[in-house]
Amino acid sequence: MRVRAYLESKKNLAGSACGVAGLGLSLAGVAGSYWPVVVAGLYGAGALIAPPDVPVKPDPPDLSEELGVLREDFARLREYLDEVELPPAAGGKLSELLELYGALLDPGWVADVLAGDAESVHVLSRAIRQDLPDCVDAYNRARWWNRLTPGTESPERHLERQLSVLYDEAERLTAALRDADTRRQQTHTTYLEDRGRS
The missing domain is CATH 1.20.10 (Heat-Stable Enterotoxin B)
Structure with missing residues (x-):
């Protein structure tokens, strides 16, 4: 070769x-x-x-396809979470988090905006595929150990803190996408005003 x-x-x-x-x-x-x-x-x-041959740069991944796969992973995650018993406070925060993830992944213009930002797709992908399942799994394991050695820090408290961090991250991601759309609108307004003056 x-x-x-x-x-x-x-x-x-x-x-x-x-x-x-x-x-x-x-x-x-x-x-x-x-x-x-x-x-x-x-x-x-x-x-x-002679100039050296430059290898052809690979095409970036199609983020729309990546979001399609991520939707399937999110559906599997929801099935897994439906089988897990969580404390009420954590369950409420988890419901809010899942609702926010679902809104971001819902097919339509929001998902199109998300697909335009590779970093946001990466953050959401990591949260759905790794962070959230790890939080719940660690809680289930720690809860069992906590029964053997009472008096240690509550696994429920850790889970609530972790879910709060993930929710804050998802809110920051949503705000960044909203700001990008706002800047796009402002840029278009400026363009139209400048065009009107010339």
């Missing part, structure tokens, strides 16, 4: 062209008995001065 890539490279093509020129000089009698050295030297010089 590497040999084929080199044979098709700019360096090999430039070197071959110079080598053919050297062969032409040898046939014209300019190089004499040193013709192999001249052909090889011109090939090497051509290969050295």
Whole structure:
């Protein structure tokens, strides 16, 4: 594979062209008995001065497709959470968080705005695929251990704090998307006003 890539490279093509020129000089009698050295030297010089082949940059992932997969993962997460027994305070915060995630992922113009921001998609993806399931799983495990060693810090308290942090993160993400839309509207207003003046 590497040999084929080199044979098709700019360096090999430039070197071959110079080598053919050297062969032409040898046939014209300019190089004499040193013709192999001249052909090889011109090939090497051509290969050295040719620009290197630049690998083609991979296309960025299609964030709309990523959101489709994330919706499926979110549906599976909701099924998992429906089977988990949570304390009332944490359950209320979890419901608010899931409602916010659902609104962001709901197909439509909000999801289109979200798909335009790779960092926001990453934050939401990490929260749904990793952070939230880890919070609930850690709570379930810690609750069992807490029964064996009472007096340690309450797993319920940790879960509430974790859910609050995730909710704050989701609110910041929503505010950033809203601000981006607001800036877009302001920019369009400025453009129309400037166009009207000219």
